[in-house]
Amino acid sequence: MVCALVYAYFLHKVWEINHTQRYELVLRSDSVALLSKTGLSPDLLLFRDQLDLRDLQRRGGLRLTLVDHNVLPDSDSDLEGAVVEVIDHHKLERVTSCCPVAVEPVGSCATLVAERVLQGAPQLLDSVVGTLLYGTVLVDCVDMSPDAGKVTPKDSEVLLKLEASVQTLPQRSELFKELQLAKFDVSGLDSEQMLMKDLKSVSGPDMSLGISVLYLPLQDFLVRPGVEAELSAFSQTMGYDSLLLMSISFTESQQPIRELGVFSLRQPIREQVSLYLEHAHNPNLELRPISCSHPHVSAFHQGNTAASRKKLLPLLKDFLLTLEQDVAVPPTPVNSLIEGCPLDQGLDLQDINPEVLYIQVCA
Structure with a gap:
């Protein structure tokens, strides 16, 4: 500004x-x-x-x-x-x-x-x-x-x-x-205003992500009454498939504490985003899962306190790029078996059921 x-x-x-x-x-x-x-x-x-x-x-x-x-x-x-x-x-x-x-x-x-x-x-x-x-x-x-x-x-x-x-x-x-x-004064702000206070977004053809910086401990925000419904309404209004909550607070000695929350009503998306960030190396966020009572939020302590949103945004853009580049592996021909696969040595017919068959074929 x-x-x-x-x-x-x-x-x-x-x-x-x-x-x-x-x-x-x-x-x-x-x-x-x-x-x-x-x-x-x-x-x-x-x-x-x-x-x-x-x-x-x-x-x-x-x-x-x-x-x-x-x-x-x-x-x-x-x-x-x-x-x-x-x-x-x-x-x-x-x-x-x-x-x-x-x-x-x-x-x-x-x-x-x-x-x-x-x-x-x-x-x-x-x-x-x-x-x-x-x-x-x-x-x-x-x-x-x-x-x-x-x-x-x-x-x-x-x-x-x-x-x-x-x-x-x-x-x-x-x-x-x-x-x-x-x-860091968020007194008097409702949940929507806190999410809007410092908000950025990144989008790809298949997914849109919002990133809100919260100027208080993550758990302090997540204990607000009806917060999960508010996260859902906010994401829907903004058109986000997932909303990331980057919280920053400080110890008594003014050392920064960073936490990260990944919200999405769709579990596969939430897990996909979380897994990518957990395994990121440039930079390594040093994420450690922490308990969270909300079923649609994955929460983490961020050990790398120098990794601000400025450094997280390129990671998320790379993540969206990998989604675009993913190409489905073509199915194995019907009459072809890969040497060493479970079906190559035959399968006891007594063990066949839909679940086992699905697992064996995918293996």
């Missing part, structure tokens, strides 16, 4: 929006806190649902710059011709592009936006713009802690440049704690 806001301001000033819907703003509690910190009213923001992008495109007045993602959602694929620039830190998914694309694996996309401002218009770095960028990098990189596995040398370098350029920045750790508390 900050990347879109600051880079739009940068473009407006130098060369002369954001995909969030207005009703979703309440779910962006850390963004709201950061805006409040800088004295910006949310009423000044322009939201996606206030614009008719297709009408602008028809009139030749649409130029889109993508920040913090590098492909348009399927629902906006017809707007691709209006994309003029991409700035992102996620895995590159664009197949071809006729516009400038800057994708770097840094901890925060705000690092890349801050770099543009520092190089192209450093005079714009007043206390407001500086604090917006500074706070976002701190949150994304978890207060620049190496243990979180997010921060890169460029994140650290840009943060130091911001501190040198803007003398009125808040104290680093205090700002991070303030924004982190706001980010």
